[in-house]
Amino acid sequence: xxxxxxxxxxxxGRGEFVRLALEEAGADYIDVGNDPGAxxxxxxxxxxxxxxxxxxxxxxxxxxxxxxVVAQVAGILQFLSPRLKLVARDPxxxxxxxxxxxxxxxxxxxAHDVHHPVDLGEYYERQKPxxxxxxKAFRSERMPKFLGYFERVLAANPKGPKxxxxxxxxxxxxxxxxxLAGLRYAFPAAMDxxxxxxxxxxxxxxxxxxxxxxxxxxxSDRRLPFCEDGVFRHYPELDD
Amino acid sequence: xxxxxxxxxxxxGRGEFVRLALEEAGADYIDVGNDPGAxxxxxxxxxxxxxxxxxxxxxxxxxxxxxxVVAQVAGILQFLSPRLKLVARDPxxxxxxxxxxxxxxxxxxxAHDVHHPVDLGEYYERQKPxxxxxxKAFRSERMPKFLGYFERVLAANPKGPKxxxxxxxxxxxxxxxxxLAGLRYAFPAAMDxxxxxxxxxxxxxxxxxxxxxxxxxxxSDRRLPFCEDGVFRHYPELDD
Numbered sequence: 174x175x176x177x178x179x180x181x182x183x184x185x186g187r188g189e190f191v192r193l194a195l196e197e198a199g200a201d202y203i204d205v206g207n208d209p210g211a212x213x214x215x216x217x218x219x220x221x222x223x224x225x226x227x228x229x230x231x232x233x234x235x236x237x238x239x240x241x242v243v244a245q246v247a248g249i250l251q252f253l254s255p256r257l258k259l260v261a262r263d264p265x266x267x268x269x270x271x272x273x274x275x276x277x278x279x280x281x282x283x284a285h286d287v288h289h290p291v292d293l294g295e296y297y298e299r300q301k302p303x304x305x306x307x308x309k310a311f312r313s314e315r316m317p318k319f320l321g322y323f324e325r326v327l328a329a330n331p332k333g334p335k336x337x338x339x340x341x342x343x344x345x346x347x348x349x350x351x352x353l354a355g356l357r358y359a360f361p362a363a364m365d366x367x368x369x370x371x372x373x374x375x376x377x378x379x380x381x382x383x384x385x386x387x388x389x390x391x392x393s394d395r396r397l398p399f400c401e402d403g404v405f406r407h408y409p410e411l412d413d
Numbered sequence: 414x415x416x417x418x419x420x421x422x423x424x425x426g427r428g429e430f431v432r433l434a435l436e437e438a439g440a441d442y443i444d445v446g447n448d449p450g451a452x453x454x455x456x457x458x459x460x461x462x463x464x465x466x467x468x469x470x471x472x473x474x475x476x477x478x479x480x481x482v483v484a485q486v487a488g489i490l491q492f493l494s495p496r497l498k499l500v501a502r503d504p505x506x507x508x509x510x511x512x513x514x515x516x517x518x519x520x521x522x523x524a525h526d527v528h529h530p531v532d533l534g535e536y537y538e539r540q541k542p543x544x545x546x547x548x549k550a551f552r553s554e555r556m557p558k559f560l561g562y563f564e565r566v567l568a569a570n571p572k573g574p575k576x577x578x579x580x581x582x583x584x585x586x587x588x589x590x591x592x593l594a595g596l597r598y599a600f601p602a603a604m605d606x607x608x609x610x611x612x613x614x615x616x617x618x619x620x621x622x623x624x625x626x627x628x629x630x631x632x633s634d635r636r637l638p639f640c641e642d643g644v645f646r647h648y649p650e651l652d653d
Contacts, residue, residue, distance in 0.1 A: 227569050228509050231516045231562050243508060245515040247487075252508055268483060268492055269468050275485040276471045282522065283533075290530050291543050292550040293523075303531050303543050310532040322471050329467050 174256070176202040179217045180234040183207070184403040185355075185396075187281065188234040190246045191253070193347040196390040198257035204395070206233070247274045250344045259344040270338045273326065273345040277352050280319040284355065285404045287311050287411060297401075297408070308411035312363040316356065320371055323349055327373035334373040335380065342384075349374065350381035355405030360412045414496070416442040419457045420474040423447070424643040425595075425636075427521065428474040430486045431493070433587040436630040438497035444635070446473070487514045490584045499584040510578045513566065513585040517592050520559040524595065525644045527551045527651060537641075537648070548651035552603040556596065560611055563589055567613035574613040575620065582624075589614065590621035595645030600652045 176195060180188030188206075195202045205211045212219070217233055220226065220242070230244030236253070243252045251271050254260035260267050288297045290307040297304060323337070332340040337349060353374060357364045368375055381387055390396055399405055416435060420428030428446075435442045445451045452459070457473055460466065460482070470484030476493070483492045491511050494500035500507050528537045530547040537544060563577070572580040577589060593614060597604050608615055621627055630636055639645055 224569075227571060228512075229562075229565065229569065230512075231519075231559075241505060243512065245512050248508065248512045248515055251511075265481060268488065271491075272468075272470075272483065272485050272488045275488055279471075279522075282519075286526065291546040294550060294554050300546075303546075306531040306540075306543075310534060314534050319471075322469075325469065329464075329469065331467060 174201070174238065176200055176253075177211070177237040178202055178204050178206075178234060179220060179230075179237065180204070180206045181217065182214050183397065184400060185351075185405075186234075186403050187246050189351055189397075190277075190344075190348050191234055191236065191249050192395075193351055193387070193390075194250055194253055194257055194259055194344045196395070197342070197347055197384065197386050198259060199386055200257060207397075247271060247278050250274055250348070254344045257344075259342065259347070261339050261341070261343065266338055270343045270345045273323075273337055274348055276319070276322070277345070277348045280315075280352055281355075281404055283311060283315055283319075284352075284359065287359075288406050288408065297406070301410070304408075304411060308360075312360060312412070316360070316363060317367055317370075320353075320356075320367060320374060324371045324374050327377065335377070337377075342381075346377060346381055347387075350378045350387075353378045355399065358399040359405040359407050361407070362412045414441070414478060416440055416493075417451070417477040418442055418444050418446075418474060419460060419470075419477065420444070420446045421457065422454050423637065424640060425645075426474075426643050427486050429591055429637075430517075430584075430588050431474055431476065431489050432635075433591055433627070433630075434490055434493055434497055434499055434584045436635070437582070437587055437624065437626050438499060439626055440497055447637075487511060487518050490514055490588070494584045497584075499582065499587070501579050501581070501583065506578055510583045510585045513563075513577055514588055516559070516562070517585070517588045520555075520592055521595075521644055523551060523555055523559075524592075524599065527599075528646050528648065537646070541650070544648075544651060548600075552600060552652070556600070556603060557607055557610075560593075560596075560607060560614060564611045564614050567617065575617070577617075582621075586617060586621055587627075590618045590627075593618045595639065598639040599645040599647050601647070602652045 178191055203211045206214050206217045228242060235242055235244035236249045243249050260270050287308045288304050290303045291300050326337055327334040336342060337345045382391060418431055443451045446454050446457045468482060475482055475484035476489045483489050500510050527548045528544050530543045531540050566577055567574040576582060577585045622631060
């Protein structure tokens, strides 16, 4: 089964949460937006605009498998994870994994809105004073609240703090790794202050990065660098 | 099976998407936050803070059924909907319903951020100029984009435009009704301009409001009024 990931080229963005799952599982996939031979960004836009699609995505990323098109990161991961063996079979555990992913998605959306607080369609440079104010609230209130929550979840796992759910790796672990990586890139000073209180989160991120498939992926050129066109952006004035 | 809905008292908020599903299905439920006899807001806070909860919610709303606690609106609705017969049995149709709910959740989050663009923890009155700017972008770009998307989805439904998914009511229909109701309350002038282009959305909202259980609920005092403490707030200066 070949998976086709549709996402904007050149950035990790929200597509990265799907890439990490596909890479960890060693799945056969095409990254359409980054592959001119597969159609590149024109193919992403064409599928978005195609009036023949009965179940159109609102926005990238979306995944195509045969005739199925699935959008929304959490929805894609819920669909993929049983196929990639990245979620428990127990329905209650799978629901909990999904709930954690949805909370990670909320944190990602807030991290994005730091640099786009008043106009999603306008450049950061046109909303810098507002971004400074939002960044302050994000660093002092929201980041510690979100990360403290995941630390608490790890500590409360009856199977131990190595994973968010049960005793095995799930897609939520991969996503928490990515959230931490993104926040470390965007807000290194704030993370230096917050991370000492997050021993389980730090251990999880290190463990994920050290897995064979993850380490190979992270060292490859398929892992695009963080940059100031993505969700997680490093503007020093937002991290003081 | 008695369901316990935990949410902040006195507002519709995000809890309303769960209430609508429970009400449409005629389910046996307690609205804990609004019911002092069930513990009221203290019970909501107590469960959030309880260190014994192995799968703690990040924030309300959450639903308790026996020993299961589920949070995140889209997660709660996914869990509830087969029990309440508010989703198709076909897994692809259920996944599509969930994807639509996640996109509605994104629209709701953006509607919220209009009045809290730079600091989620600070009063609207302390971020009014920023809110005006965000409102302008929301009214002119994001509202038409989101609502136009749902109009397109209704038009593309092979079973006809009466429902978002297939030929039967689903929780996504109830949620789209609520999104429209909220936007009409918050942005009546903008909606007057946008709605003529949304015949299928308007018909769906009218049809949902006219269903027997919905009409009874909307006329009851369980349907809290929209107000300026909720997600959808009417500030005339944000709707000019």
